[in-house]
Amino acid sequence: MKAERTTTAGKKPSRIQQRNRSRILDAALDVFSAHGYRGATLDQIAMAAGLSKPNILYYFNGKEEIHVTLLSQLMETWLDPLVEMDAEGEPLEEILNYVRRKLDMAKDLPRESRLFANEILQGAPRMRPHLQADLKPLFDQKCAVIQTWVDQRKIASIDPRHLIFSIWATTQHYADFDAQIAVLIPSDDAFAGARQHLEETFRKMLAP
Amino acid sequence: MKAERTTTAGKKPSRIQQRNRSRILDAALDVFSAHGYRGATLDQIAMAAGLSKPNILYYFNGKEEIHVTLLSQLMETWLDPLVEMDAEGEPLEEILNYVRRKLDMAKDLPRESRLFANEILQGAPRMRPHLQADLKPLFDQKCAVIQTWVDQRKIASIDPRHLIFSIWATTQHYADFDAQIAVLIPSDDAFAGARQHLEETFRKMLAP
DNA sequence: ATTATTTTTGACCATTTGGTCAACACGATT
DNA sequence: AATCGTGTTGACCAAATGGTCAAAAATAAT
Numbered sequence: 001m002k003a004e005r006t007t008t009a010g011k012k013p014s015r016i017q018q019r020n021r022s023r024i025l026d027a028a029l030d031v032f033s034a035h036g037y038r039g040a041t042l043d044q045i046a047m048a049a050g051l052s053k054p055n056i057l058y059y060f061n062g063k064e065e066i067h068v069t070l071l072s073q074l075m076e077t078w079l080d081p082l083v084e085m086d087a088e089g090e091p092l093e094e095i096l097n098y099v100r101r102k103l104d105m106a107k108d109l110p111r112e113s114r115l116f117a118n119e120i121l122q123g124a125p126r127m128r129p130h131l132q133a134d135l136k137p138l139f140d141q142k143c144a145v146i147q148t149w150v151d152q153r154k155i156a157s158i159d160p161r162h163l164i165f166s167i168w169a170t171t172q173h174y175a176d177f178d179a180q181i182a183v184l185i186p187s188d189d190a191f192a193g194a195r196q197h198l199e200e201t202f203r204k205m206l207a208p
Numbered sequence: 209m210k211a212e213r214t215t216t217a218g219k220k221p222s223r224i225q226q227r228n229r230s231r232i233l234d235a236a237l238d239v240f241s242a243h244g245y246r247g248a249t250l251d252q253i254a255m256a257a258g259l260s261k262p263n264i265l266y267y268f269n270g271k272e273e274i275h276v277t278l279l280s281q282l283m284e285t286w287l288d289p290l291v292e293m294d295a296e297g298e299p300l301e302e303i304l305n306y307v308r309r310k311l312d313m314a315k316d317l318p319r320e321s322r323l324f325a326n327e328i329l330q331g332a333p334r335m336r337p338h339l340q341a342d343l344k345p346l347f348d349q350k351c352a353v354i355q356t357w358v359d360q361r362k363i364a365s366i367d368p369r370h371l372i373f374s375i376w377a378t379t380q381h382y383a384d385f386d387a388q389i390a391v392l393i394p395s396d397d398a399f400a401g402a403r404q405h406l407e408e409t410f411r412k413m414l415a416p
Numbered sequence: 417a418t419t420a421t422t423t424t425t426g427a428c429c430a431t432t433t434g435g436t437c438a439a440c441a442c443g444a445t446t
Numbered sequence: 447a448a449t450c451g452t453g454t455t456g457a458c459c460a461a462a463t464g465g466t467c468a469a470a471a472a473t474a475a476t
Binding site (some may be wrong): 034035036037038039050097114117118120121122123124128130132135136138139155158159160161162163166169170172174176177179181183184185191193194196197198200201204207 | 242243245246247249303322325326328329330331332336338340343344347351365366369370371373374376377378380381382384385387388389391392393400401404405406408409412415
């Protein structure tokens with residue numbers, strides 16, 4: 001019988017296992033988000049994790065498994081703000097809160113945002129299953145919620161799908177295109193201005 | 209004296225030179241935009257161009273030169289819609305026209321959009337000079353124009369910088385995140401819906 | 417202390433990849 | 447047809463890279 005210390009962990013991961021696995025994942029997040037999947041090397045990840053390359057391969061069966069693990073973990077975090085959007089809440093405030101939460105994520109988790117962006121840009125080769133299985137149903141459900149708000153005249157008439165796209169695009173932009181923004185708004189916290197701008201614009205956009 | 213048939217072309221490029229160089233650049237655009245810089249290989253580019261690898265290296269001094277050439281050419285096309293925005297025109301219509309043009313570019317030139325997005329995502333290692341030299345001054349100039357429109361109450365009070373970011377984000381999103389959109393809006397032309405949605409939302413956003 | 421188990425690593429390997437080069441083919445000019 | 451500059455390529459190369467493995471350290475269990 002093989003070790004199988006990977007995805008379907010046999011029993012209980014030792015203290016040292018937990019520590020090293022999370023070290024590796026954190027280092028891999030650094031490297032993958034900065035260079036993309038193919039641009040990242042195991043040596044870089046090993047270096048960043050403070051472990052030897054063979055040791056990395058002791059904890060993960062290969063480069064791809066590290067990447068897939070990161071993507072899977074990310075999915076949960078990524079969808080959470082949308083899950084939080086409450087059909088019973090006050091419509092405008094629910095949507096604005098969603099915008100705020102997404103912008104917070106772009107600010108606080110830029111590596112995750114870029115990892116995601118990289119994967120989608122390349123055609124989502126390793127993530128399409130997750131998108132289909134997790135994102136799609138949630139998306140459809142929340143679109144329906146927003147549509148009821150539109151039908152009840154609680155917010156302006158708008159296509160819920162493209163509204164969500166606009167929210168994703170405008171918030172993630174500040175993480176994914178940071179290198180460009182840094183050139184255009186030097187030595188300034190773009191997020192402060194972004195928060196106010198998005199608050200105001202989405203408010204106007206949605207006013208019934 | 210060396211050949212120097214690269215950037216600073218000695219004299220006149222022959223018919224065959226022009227043909228093959230553009231073939232290579234077109235193939236490289238395919239490959240780079242699909243896999244990123246490091247993910248792209250000269251063999252893939254050569255294959256896509258219908259030429260041998262050594263032949264590719266006969267026309268370009270290396271992988272990086274091909275990439276840089278693409279980026280340089282792209283810059284002009286990319287900035288053009290913003291250049292077109294006329295300070296003398298009707299403010300709201302000028303901005304909406306800019307949105308429309310940017311969306312057209314996302315639809316018609318998705319490879320270029322992804323090439324650009326890939327480069328910025330990786331921190332713009334090969335493009336920062338262009339951003340500084342070309343994009344930055346244009347950005348500042350057009351921000352000033354928009355600011356005068358705001359000051360004259362021609363459009364709503366808004367931060368021109370973040371307005372432009374929002375336009376970039378929402379339009380390019382449809383090209384860059386196509387893989388995700390295809391999952392969420394299956395077998396549908398997202399651009400048709402996007403055009404109407406963006407038209408309406410930016411109109412509301414900017415109404416004085 | 418001794419055995420058993422889990423971690424760690426130096427030394428290797430096979431493949432991929434960017435790039436070189438000498439030789440060869442082509443096309444225009446004489 | 448011989449010549450000369452332009453194009454083209456098969457054969458190679460060195461470095462990078464994902465991955466393997468047997469042996470050595472640590473660590474835990476007895």
